[in-house]
Amino acid sequence: MKQVVEYIKEMHEKSEKPFCAYLYDLDHLKQHVQAKAGSLPAACRLFYAIKANSEPPILRALAPYVYGFEVASLGEIRKVRAVSPDIPILFGGPGKTDEELEGAIEHRVSLLHVESMNELRRVDQLAKKRNVVVPILLRVNLRGPLPSATLAMAGRPTQFGIDETLVPDAIRLALSLEGVKLQGFHFHSISNHLDAGKHVALIAHYLRLVRDWITQFDLDISYLNAGGGIGVNYADLTQQFEWEPFVSGLSSLLDSAAPPGLRILFESGRYLTASCGYYAAEVLDVKQNHGKTYAVIRGGNHHFRLPSSWQHSHPFHVISTEKWAYPFARPTHENGAVTVVGQLCTPKDVLASDVYVPKLRAGDIVCFPYAGAYGWAISHHDFLSHPHPDQFYLEKVGILE
Numbered sequence: 001m002k003q004v005v006e007y008i009k010e011m012h013e014k015s016e017k018p019f020c021a022y023l024y025d026l027d028h029l030k031q032h033v034q035a036k037a038g039s040l041p042a043a044c045r046l047f048y049a050i051k052a053n054s055e056p057p058i059l060r061a062l063a064p065y066v067y068g069f070e071v072a073s074l075g076e077i078r079k080v081r082a083v084s085p086d087i088p089i090l091f092g093g094p095g096k097t098d099e100e101l102e103g104a105i106e107h108r109v110s111l112l113h114v115e116s117m118n119e120l121r122r123v124d125q126l127a128k129k130r131n132v133v134v135p136i137l138l139r140v141n142l143r144g145p146l147p148s149a150t151l152a153m154a155g156r157p158t159q160f161g162i163d164e165t166l167v168p169d170a171i172r173l174a175l176s177l178e179g180v181k182l183q184g185f186h187f188h189s190i191s192n193h194l195d196a197g198k199h200v201a202l203i204a205h206y207l208r209l210v211r212d213w214i215t216q217f218d219l220d221i222s223y224l225n226a227g228g229g230i231g232v233n234y235a236d237l238t239q240q241f242e243w244e245p246f247v248s249g250l251s252s253l254l255d256s257a258a259p260p261g262l263r264i265l266f267e268s269g270r271y272l273t274a275s276c277g278y279y280a281a282e283v284l285d286v287k288q289n290h291g292k293t294y295a296v297i298r299g300g301n302h303h304f305r306l307p308s309s310w311q312h313s314h315p316f317h318v319i320s321t322e323k324w325a326y327p328f329a330r331p332t333h334e335n336g337a338v339t340v341v342g343q344l345c346t347p348k349d350v351l352a353s354d355v356y357v358p359k360l361r362a363g364d365i366v367c368f369p370y371a372g373a374y375g376w377a378i379s380h381h382d383f384l385s386h387p388h389p390d391q392f393y394l395e396k397v398g399i400l401e
Contacts, residue, residue, distance in 0.1 A: 001369070003394060005319055008280050008365055011392075012321055018282040018298035019365060021390035022376055026061045029276035029372070034065045036243060036272070041251045044264045047090055049228050050076055052269030052373035053277070057393040059083045062272070068110065070228075070267035074103040081107050090225070090267060092139065092186065094159045101126050105134060111223065113139045113186045115161055120173055120180065127179030134179060137186040137225055138162060138170050140209070161186070164209075171217050182219070184262075185210055188227025192270065192310075196242040199230065200249035203264070207257045214259060225265040232274045232370060234312050241271065270373040277372025279304045279389070280319070283364050286331035286338075292354075293338045297366055300342015300349045303389050304371060305379040313353045316340065319365035330361045340366055344384060 004023050012019040037046040045067040050059060054076060059069070060083050068088030069080045074097075080089055091104050092113035101123055104112055114120045114136045127134045141161035162170050167185075174182040187206045193199055203226050210224050230246075233239050254264065281299035288294070301307075307314040324330050338357050342349040351368065360366075381388060 004278050005317075005367070007392070007394060008319055008367065009321065011390075012282065012365060013323060018284060020281045020298045020303070020387075021279075021392055022303075022371065023278045023280060023392045023394060024055075024058065024372060025276045025278075026057065026393050026395045029058070029061055029273060030065060032275060033062055033272050036268075037065055037067070039243070039247050040266075041247070041254050041264075043254055043258060043262065044250070044266065047088070047265060047267040048272055049267045049269030050080065051377065053273045053375070053377050054079050055376075055391070056083065058273060058372075061393075063087060066272075070269075074100040077103055077107050077109065090265070092188070092267075094161075098122065098126060102130075105130055105132060110135065111183060111225075112136045113225070114170075114174075114180075115139050117162070117166075117170060117173060120170065120177070124177040124179035132179070133181050135183045136174065136180045137184050137223060138167065138174065138182065139186040139188070140164055140167055142187065142189055142205075160188070167213070168216070171213060171219070175217070182221065184221040184223035184225065185213070186225040186227065188225070188229065188267070190229045192231030193229045194231045194233055194241055196246035197249065199246060200253055202226075203250065204253055204257060207253070207259075210262070211257075211259060222261065223263050223265055225267065228266065228268045228271070230266075230268055230271040232270050232373070234310070234314060234370060237315055237370060272373075274370045274373040277375060278367055278369055279371040279375055280365050280367040281342075281389070283360065283362050283366060284343075286333050286360060286362050293333045293336060295333070295338050295340050295360055295366065297340060297342055297351075299386075299389060300344050300351070302342070302344060302380050302383045302386060304351060304368065304375050306371070306374050307351045308348060309374070309378060313355065314351055314368050315370070316352055316355070317367045317369070318357055318360050319367055320359070320361075321364055324363045330363055332359065332361045333357065334359045343386060 047068045047070045048062050048066045049070040063084050070090040071077050072093040088110040090111050091109045094115050139161035141163050143164045230241050281297040283295050284298050285296040337354040340352040
C-alpha cells in the first residue's frame with residue numbers, strides 16, 4: 001500500500017489533468033498467489049478465472065504460479081494463448097457457439113465444461129468432424145440446499161449446468177459418444193463465499209456425489225472441479241476468508257473421502273487478484289445537498305462498477321495532497337460522513353455511502369483498495385464517453401504503464 005500511495009502522489013503532482021487510475025501491485029499479487037497455490041494439498045490444482053481481471057500484465061504475472069487459467073469465451077482463450085502457448089486451460093460458460101467450441105479444440109483446451117445435453121451432442125459432432133476426442137467435465141447444477149453467498153449459480157433455477165436429477169442421463173449419453181471423453185464433474189455453485197468451514201463441507205458434498213456416480217456407472221475419471229467461490233469481505237477488509245483452516249480441513253477431507261487418483265481443481269478469480277488492485281481518483285468537488293455531503297470524483301461507475309453491481313459501499317482511503325491550482329479556497333468537509341460519487345448523469349453512480357472522514361478536500365485523492373477483481377473488467381467503459389483511467393502495474397523493478 002505504501003508504494004502505491006507514494007506513486008499516486010508523485011503522478012498526481014506531475015499530472016496536468018485530474019488524476020484517475022488503476023494501480024496493481026504485482027509483487028503482492030505474485031506473493032499472494034504463490035503462497036495460496038503452494039499450501040494446497042498435493043491432489044489440488046489452482047487455476048485463475050481470468051474473468052475477474054484479464055489484463056495481459058496480470059496474466060503474465062500469474063502464469064508461473066497457477067496451474068492454469070479458466071476462461072469463459074474464445075476471446076479469453078486467445079488472451080491466455082497470447083501469454084502462454086501451452087498452459088492448461090479450462091473452458092466453461094452456459095452458451096458456447098460452434099466457433100468457440102472449435103476454437104477450444106484448436107487451442108488445445110485441457111477440459112471443456114459441458115453445460116447441457118444439447119451442448120454435449122454438439123461437442124461430439126464437432127470433435128468427430130475433426131477426428132479428435134474432447135476431454136470434458138459435466139457441469140452439475142445441484143439441487144441444494146447450499147451455503148449462503150453473494151451469488152448462487154446452483155441450488156436454485158439458473159441457466160448454469162445440468163440439473164442434478166438429470167446427471168445420470170448425461171453420464172449415459174457422454175459414455176455413448178465417440179467424440180468426447182468424460183473426465184469428471186464441474187461444480188461451481190456459489191460465488192463470494194466467506195465461511196471456510198462451510199466451504200470444506202460443500203466440497204465434501206461434491207465428493208459424496210462423485211463417489212456415488214463412480215460406483216453407479218463404473219467410471220474412470222480424473223477430476224472434480226470445485227469451482228471458485230472463495231470470496232472477499234469488502235465490508236471489513238481485516239476479516240477475510242480463513243485460508244489456513246480451509247486448507248487444513250480440505251486436507252483431512254481428501255485423506256478420508258477422495259477416490260484414489262482424483263484431482264481437485266479450483267478456479268478462483270476474485271480471491272486471487274482483488275487485493276492487488278487500487279482504483280484512485282481525484283476529488284473534483286465537495287458539495288452539500290439536502291443535508292448530505294458528496295465528494296464528486298474524476299471517474300465513477302463507468303470505471304469501477306463493482307460497488308454498484310454488488311450494492312455495497314466500497315472502503316476507501318483519503319490521500320491528502322496540497323496541489324490546488326485555483327485562487328479561491330478548496331471545498332472541504334471535516335469530521336463527518338461523505339458519499340463518494342462519480343461524474344455520470346445518474347444518481348446510481350455511487351461508490352461509497354455515508355462514510356466518516358476526518359477531512360476531505362477537492363484536489364485530494366480517494367483510493368479504493370481491493371479493486372483488482374471485477375473492477376475495470378466489468379465496467380461500462382464508454383458510457384458518456386469520458387476518458388478511461390490510466391493503468392499502472394507496479395513492481396520492484398519499476399512501473400509498467
